[in-house]
Amino acid sequence: MRGRNVKDIMLFHNELLNSAARGDGPIWNEVWALNVPLKVRMFLWRACSNCLPTRDKLHQRRVRVETQCELCLQQAKTAHHILWECPFAQNVWALFRGRTQKCSNRASDFFLLFQQMQRKLSQQELEKWAVTAWAIWNARNKFYFQHFQTHPNVISEMASGLLEEYQRLMDTQ
Template sequence: MKVPPKIRHFIWRAAKDVLPTKQNLQARHIPVGVECDGCGDHTESIIHCLWLCDQARSVWMSLLEFRSLLQKKCRTFCDLLEEVFSVGPAKKVALFATVAWCIWQRRNRLRENQSTWKLHEIGDNAQRLVDEFWSVNSQESGEPIPRHRVRWSPPPEDCYKVNFDAAFCEDSGLAGIGVVCRDNSGQVIAALRQNLGQVQSVEMAEALAARRAVVFAREMSLFCIIVEGDCLAVIQALRRSGLCPLLFGHIVNETKRLGSVRRSCVFQHVRREGNRLAHSLAKKAVLSADFEVWVEDLPEDVDVGFQSDFP
């Protein structure tokens, strides 16, 4: 299944019936009501939440690819997956998985009273996520294409580069971020690392890191900045005009607003190899309970990352 690992993992959990639906929580003796929050009429099982609920069906009905599938009588989500795999090309399977993941994410955010997609937006947003992922991963298998080594590159004179990264632990949900500001000679102006606690997803952590990078530049009185990170989804969202419809869109919108009041603020993508210093800071932040800042200095435990990152 050609989807991001987080969606593949979600589909595996759904097929194994281990998602924390109300039905499953009650089976584990957790005192919750079992009624679906979407329709209020049925027990919230996985197949109901993702497929049978009126709200979920309105999403699937908006997608021509899956209207015929709605006529099938599937008792479990695993049965439904078998139908999808038996009739669909790879991209249709990817779209099915992504839509199901979006429905689940929307369900979770509503339970936490957080902003999320409207039902009629899920289909288009899922299609866009699939198209972006396939575009980035469209290289056909075969002889590997040699990739030149990527290192950190300096900004133009009178400009500063602010690199950011996030590290995310899937098991605990804990995240840490790292931010480093450097001038055109590569010298560190300031750096920080911060433990964010539990965060919903790695993309959410990356979006928070990007916002912290812009705020940190303002705190350091840097007026002309290039904000650089290695999470393509976040950078694309920051570069796109208009309001961001993604689950972390409110953070992206705030980051763009903060950047707009700088003299110059450009968002730029770089591969992980060119972002090693920020990555080193982020990894250390996950293991730390502190919020730490260095001015014209770096902690000793990331010095190796600084040397390998240097142009």
């Protein structure tokens, strides 16, 4: 476990260096300010800088994959679709207690969506939002690789549990 963390951090460090070269600094600063586990910050940063290994990205790299979403069969397979507009994600967001429901979802890009949320949500709500997006991504991968569908309630509770546990731990340090 420990070895894996070190490897993750090394990989992430390389990504950050590449990102700094591209001038993504501001995104990282905003993501880094969130009081959420490192893996969630890494995930969010990748989603915001369009580096998640979504099918549209693989398609761009000419890997032969279907670009259709396997859950709703729409033709969009971007981070924004997967984490926000897909019915699979929307079923989880419907359980989210916060102001996300009232957000206009015009943003077609995940980073723009993140910025919208930053403006509309409190810090605590934004942290819950970030962990929920991470939980959706994980549940989706579980569906894709293990053919196991997680109930929206379970995804939502898992996200809340992870955040509470992390913040409690941080408070005691």
